[in-house]
Amino acid sequence: MSSKDLYKDELDFAALALQSPAFNKFLKSNGQVDFSNPEAVQQLTKSLLERDFKLKLELPNDRLCPPVPNRFNYILWIQDLLDTTSDSYTDTYDPNRDVVGLDIGTGASCIYPLIGCSQRPKWRFAATDIDEKNLTYARSNISQNNLKLRVRPYQTNYNEPLIPLDAIHLESIDFCMCNPPFYSSTADLLLSAAAKSRPPHSACTGADVEMVTSGGEVAFVNRMIAESRVLGNRCQWYTSMLGKYSSVESIVENLHAAEVHNWAVKDLVQGTKTRRWTVGWSWGSMRPSQAVARGTSTLPKHLLPFPSEYTFYMNDSTVDSSARTINNILRALDLNYQYRPTLATGLGFATGNVWSRAARRKQAQKSSEASASLQYEHESDDGTDDIEPALGFKIHLGLGDMGGVEVMIRWVKGMDSVLFESFCGMLKRQLTR
Numbered sequence: 001m002s003s004k005d006l007y008k009d010e011l012d013f014a015a016l017a018l019q020s021p022a023f024n025k026f027l028k029s030n031g032q033v034d035f036s037n038p039e040a041v042q043q044l045t046k047s048l049l050e051r052d053f054k055l056k057l058e059l060p061n062d063r064l065c066p067p068v069p070n071r072f073n074y075i076l077w078i079q080d081l082l083d084t085t086s087d088s089y090t091d092t093y094d095p096n097r098d099v100v101g102l103d104i105g106t107g108a109s110c111i112y113p114l115i116g117c118s119q120r121p122k123w124r125f126a127a128t129d130i131d132e133k134n135l136t137y138a139r140s141n142i143s144q145n146n147l148k149l150r151v152r153p154y155q156t157n158y159n160e161p162l163i164p165l166d167a168i169h170l171e172s173i174d175f176c177m178c179n180p181p182f183y184s185s186t187a188d189l190l191l192s193a194a195a196k197s198r199p200p201h202s203a204c205t206g207a208d209v210e211m212v213t214s215g216g217e218v219a220f221v222n223r224m225i226a227e228s229r230v231l232g233n234r235c236q237w238y239t240s241m242l243g244k245y246s247s248v249e250s251i252v253e254n255l256h257a258a259e260v261h262n263w264a265v266k267d268l269v270q271g272t273k274t275r276r277w278t279v280g281w282s283w284g285s286m287r288p289s290q291a292v293a294r295g296t297s298t299l300p301k302h303l304l305p306f307p308s309e310y311t312f313y314m315n316d317s318t319v320d321s322s323a324r325t326i327n328n329i330l331r332a333l334d335l336n337y338q339y340r341p342t343l344a345t346g347l348g349f350a351t352g353n354v355w356s357r358a359a360r361r362k363q364a365q366k367s368s369e370a371s372a373s374l375q376y377e378h379e380s381d382d383g384t385d386d387i388e389p390a391l392g393f394k395i396h397l398g399l400g401d402m403g404g405v406e407v408m409i410r411w412v413k414g415m416d417s418v419l420f421e422s423f424c425g426m427l428k429r430q431l432t433r
């Protein structure tokens with residue numbers, strides 16, 4: 001099983017009990033676990049981390065015990081977010097990429113840095129918390145997993161920035177992540193517990209500092225949004241987990257208000273149930289793949305970012321002939337496009353709407369003045385390649401299930417969804433008329 005599928009299905013407690021004698025003690029005769037017993041819940045977390053990630057964990061009894069599948073799913077999403085927005089444009093894991101992440105409020109477990117590092121050897125983390133006891137345990141978990149060189153814990157305090165890049169001496173990072181305190185007050189927490197008609201799903205051993213923050217999770221993430229406006233591209237992806245559907249709505253609306261144009265949302269599904277969401281935003285122009293940015297079946301369309309993929313079908317019999325037709329269309333335009341037959345994929349960049357009537361007329365005039373090859377050299381020499389492209393795209397070709405060739409255009413770079421839409425429309429019109 002690939003590690004991405006590790007927790008796709010419900011956990012098999014009986015199988016885990018066979019592999020972990022310490023957990024076996026807590027397995028009930030019906031093959032289930034007593035989730036109201038904090039010791040059983042803690043052992044489940046420890047046994048999963050050991051079996052699936054070779055990680056050792058020590059936890060106090062009076063702090064949160066993280067459910068592993070949910071935390072792992074968040075890490076997987078961050079991996080995908082980075083992999084599909086890297087400047088190699090491969091959309092795949094680059095094992096040589098050095099990545100630095102910040103875990104805001106790492107908790108006693110330090111679970112995100114531990115799992116993140118176990119999965120990706122080139123990842124490093126800074127991990128903050130305002131709670132001294134959490135940090136004491138986090139330090140010990142870092143050192144007993146031999147991660148002292150890769151994970152740096154920092155004590156912060158409530159009034160300090162949540163993303164304190166200057167204070168922790170980091171010029172820039174690739175991402176930050178956070179599982180913020182959920183409730184807005186202790187009363188809110190007690191009310192929520194009392195309102196549950198059945199026993200809580202899992203024993204909650206969280207201390208107030210972990211569960212409660214003024215304004216709840218929305219206020220916490222709003223602080224991150226405000227800080228991100230100042231930090232800008234010093235962090236490529238700002239992300240947070242959210243525990244309430246209504247919080248996702250508020251946060252996406254606030255991102256709109258802050259004029260963020262590049263964001264991503266994802267359902268964190270455990271087994272068959274959605275319990276949490278993740279939201280990420282970037283001030284940069286690299287666009288994540290559709291599955292990463294719109295990875296949700298629970299949110300309405302108006303909360304989702306503009307689709308980064310557009311698919312249509314050509315009445316062509318082979319991928320090669322479609323590729324030639326596309327090459328010819330794009331070669332006539334003032335843009336860079338490279339097709340790689342072995343991958344049946346092309347990558348292109350345009351500095352603006354170079355397919356408009358006016359731009360094509362200008363290009364045709366230029367072409368008549370110089371031969372195509374000389375023109376290409378001339379373009380490379382005059383520095384147009386240095387201009388930041390307004391649009392980056394990939395074109396994937398494949399045989400469609402119903403015959404014909406499937407053309408999938410993926411938006412890989414740019415801030416202007418109208419430009420991407422216009423490019424897709426132009427290509428589709430030319431290829432399907």
Ligand SMILES: C[S@@+](CC[C@H](N)C(=O)[O-])C[C@H]1O[C@@H](n2cnc3c(N)ncnc32)[C@H](O)[C@@H]1O
Binds near residue numbers: 066105129134
């Ligand atoms: C819900 S817990 C998450 C713990 C851990 N990351 C996890 O996912 O299991 C929230 C954490 O944020 C910490 N925290 C609360 N306010 C904070 C702040 N202003 N800055 C940094 N950490 C904070 C808490 O002490 C706690 O460890």
